[in-house]
Amino acid sequence: MPAFYRASVSDFLNADPATVIGQLHLQSRHAVSNMRTATVVSWERTVTALRDALREVAAGIPTARRWGLLLEYEIPRRNCRIDCVLLAGQLVIILELKTGATGSASAAKRQVEHYAIELRDFHAESRNRRIVPVAVLSGSPLFQLQLDPDEADLVQPVQITGDVTLSRTLLAVAHVHETAIRGGQIDLAAWDESAYAPIPNIVEAAQMLFAGQSVREISHAHTDAYNLTKTTDVLVDAVQRAQRERRKAVCFVTGVPGAGKTLAGLNVVHSPDLLRDGRPVGAFLSGNGPLVKVLIEALAQDHHRRTRETLAESRRRARTFIQSVHGFLKAYRAPGRPPPERVVVFDEAQRAWDAEKVRKELLRRATSEERNHLGPALSEPALMLSIMDRWPDWAVIIALVGGGQEIHDGEAGLAEWGRALRERFPHWEVVASPEALEGGPSVAGSRLFPDGEAGSLSVRQERYLHLPVAVRSFRAQAVAEWVNAVVNGHTEQAAQIAAQVSSFPIKLTRSLDEARRWLKQKTRGYRRCGLLASSGALRLRAHGLEVSSGFRSSFPFQEWFLAEPDDVRSSNWLEVALTEFECQGLELDWVGVCWGGDFSWGGNTWEFRQFRGSTWQSVQKPTTREYIRNKYRVLLTRAREGLVIWVPEGSVEDETRPPEWFDSTAEFLRQCGATDL
Structure with missing residues (x-):
């Protein structure tokens, strides 16, 4: 008992x-x-x-x-x-x-x-x-x-x-x-003796896996709706099959925000069925720098508490659990030997850099002599495939794919993987979820092969590689669809979805103080709340919220996520708003989204802006518009239990904060189903 x-x-x-x-x-x-x-x-x-x-x-x-x-x-x-x-x-x-x-x-x-x-x-x-x-x-x-x-x-x-x-x-x-x-x-x-089925957040789940538990022990309470272990089993089987048949395969896992894609990837890498000489056969790689830093620090602190090893040694161990994908690619960019891992999990694979972004980074870091000899660059999907292709017999790449969350220039999206496979690596087998092949809400409509043509590739569809149920939120599974409808300007669809997720509060206020009071009231026990804002919402500075890159680069965002509630660095103090770059892939129980002037409702469609110098400039480039839209998609899908959206009043005395931008946005959100505090 x-x-x-x-x-x-x-x-x-x-x-x-x-x-x-x-x-x-x-x-x-x-x-x-x-x-x-x-x-x-x-x-x-x-x-x-x-x-x-x-x-x-x-x-x-x-x-x-x-x-x-x-x-x-x-x-x-x-x-x-x-x-x-x-x-x-x-x-x-x-x-x-x-x-x-x-x-x-x-x-x-x-x-x-x-x-x-x-x-x-x-x-x-x-x-x-x-x-x-x-x-x-x-x-x-x-x-x-x-x-x-x-x-x-x-x-x-x-x-x-x-x-x-x-x-x-x-x-x-x-x-x-x-x-x-x-x-x-x-x-x-x-x-x-009652059943007890907790739903861990990604930090808690990683700590449990690092401590030796399996995904079966920590899967979420809604096992009657969907069993996360099925996805893990399919992936483990794909690895074993590739090894047995001496072939190379790439698996594409999709899912709604918070569905457990990262958890499934971590569990595969550390699956007892895939251990070799007692060590993992694969590596978990992420291009999300903040996620890597937060998880490593969380794992190290937990390991230090459990084992009494020094914090330095605990951090060293944690760095073997999750690694930077950019560091991995840099280490094996030059032709030659394969990496020691036969299996790599690429988290948030849709954010892999395209060839132009890779070349820009190489030029930025190269010496003048190296720049003179720098040839064409491969995109990160093509480079990852070429590195793993060095193994003469078998290798597996597991790509964990979110949708509509490309938030930075040069993020190639799902289609770049399909292009690289079809044009350069047709001998690889593709095992993909239906959504990766056909598009859907979880991937914001994007597809592995946009024209439907896979060429000579062997493509196998596997339904269990899609995770349709959000582990992140045990109260509402349709929040991701509501967010998609909102950022795409579909008012009626959003309102219909909002009516179905009444147990997941989506609130609206024009007062930052009121938003803070509501968040503090809702955040009980050890739950966490926090403010989030777009990195482009620079005029939130007028309200005491700084989101500039200079400020963010010096702020200890690991402590924002991990510090005890009494620590002034903790998110619960509601003093610092993190942006999409620091929060993507992570989560809070209660979230306050601070709306900015970079994304406002114009009456019939969204208007996109960037702040330059002392004024806003309208954005016309389609890819930049999509990045701005995706920023808000990320921000609005970070909450596990509930959400409040603060839309400022604006100021008639400040031309960078015209009230009409915010009034129309607030009214649009009401029509989408957000209810006033």
């Missing part, structure tokens, strides 16, 4: 405290290798406090003796335990007891609220039940009750109390939630 100890309140009160402590200690030996004396002392204080409080509660509410009690309940796969859970009729009460000077009231409140939200969202037996989190501070005179029931959320406000006032708190909670208390008693064993 997950809990170290479980019993009815009656049995707990009748038990010898030493027996309870002994069972806790015995169970802990199976779960924790280095039990500390301080932990045992903490249990003694906890058991004493609970016995004193529950005696008084049972005296006032005789039926409380039938309540269920669990101590040290493990939240599976989260590496944390809840001190105490009380199952009071149909009410779930979570107690986090802080003995001695083990943390502030705010930290205890955040922790117990986080546990409550985890149970609400992912614990089957807690589903649709009210949950009351209580932070208990030993020896504290604090007695802060917020007893008004929250009808909008099953997780009720956190109650803060001391151990000496715990009984009063529990009696007050029982009185307020009398209907739930008088309901049928929750089955103690069923609750303890």
Whole structure:
């Protein structure tokens, strides 16, 4: 059972405290290798406090003796335990007891609220039940009750109390939630052994894989809708088949934003079925520099905490888990030996550079002598294929493809892969999802072969290489389609989709302060919120938000994603807005998108601008327009739980912020289904 100890309140009160402590200690030996004396002392204080409080509660509410009690309940796969859970009729009460000077009231409140939200969202037996989190501070005179029931959320406000006032708190909670208390008693064993299916974000998922778990252990709760493991199995089979038949293959995996493409790629590289001499047979490569930096730092910090190895050594290990694709291509650009890996996963393959971009980068970095001898450059898809083609027998490239998220000049898109394969590498087998071949919302309509002609290539369609369900958002699967409709100017379609995703709030406000208040209100426990803005929205500076490249290059965006909520560098402080370049491939629970003048609704269509010097200039070049559109596509698809869009009022005194641009944009978003705060 997950809990170290479980019993009815009656049995707990009748038990010898030493027996309870002994069972806790015995169970802990199976779960924790280095039990500390301080932990045992903490249990003694906890058991004493609970016995004193529950005696008084049972005296006032005789039926409380039938309540269920669990101590040290493990939240599976989260590496944390809840001190105490009380199952009071149909009410779930979570107690986090802080003995001695083990943390502030705010930290205890955040922790117990986080546990409550985890149970609400992912614990089957807690589903649709009210949950009351209580932070208990030993020896504290604090007695802060917020007893008004929250009808909008099953997780009720956190109650803060001391151990000496715990009984009063529990009696007050029982009185307020009398209907739930008088309901049928929750089955103690069923609750303890309940299914628990968390949905990790990409950072959490990478940490789990790095720690040795498999995708089967961390796949999302909606397994009845789609099983992420099928995609992994198909990819592993493709690698094994290529090895067995001594052939070369490239696999194209597609999916809606947040569907788990990166997770599937990481799992293939580190699959036990593909290990060679105990080491991965492949490499996971990403051209997304910020994603690489954030994941490496997150993996290193987690590994350091788990193993007590130095942070420097942990970072060295983490760098083997995910690598920069540009560094990989640079290392093997010159003809010659193949890389040691037979399998490479190319994350966000649609963002691979075209030949012109590659040549520009080579010229920028070359000496004057090297520039004189620089010949034609290959696009990154062609270069990657040529590098892996050096293996005489077999090799596999797994291309993870998003759609409509090319946000920088020179990003070649899916079609460049098809062109390189058809013209230069017709002997490679292509295994692709239907969307990669036929187009669809997840790839913004782009196709591997835009004209439908694959030439002499062997092409095999595999439906499980498309991930249609968003792991990122467990509340709404149609958000990506809503965003596509919005940025493409399809008002009616967007409004219809918005009506179907009411459980994923899409809010609109004209006030930045109001957006911040809403985000802070929604961000409970250890959830994260943050502001995002287009890198082209330079006039947000008038509102105190700086998005210039000079500022962004010096800001520690890893800390923005990873720092604790009390750290001023954390995204939760809502002081710094990251752009599409820093957030692509990553995610937050609650997002505030700050709209800029680079992309405004003109009444019938979108208008595109770039800020030059002191004025805006209209953009006419189709590819640049598409990059601007895609910036907002990225920004609007970063949220796991909900979104607020802040459209500034503009200013009649500032010609770079004309109110009509923003008024028309706000009205258009309302018509698309965004609702005012």
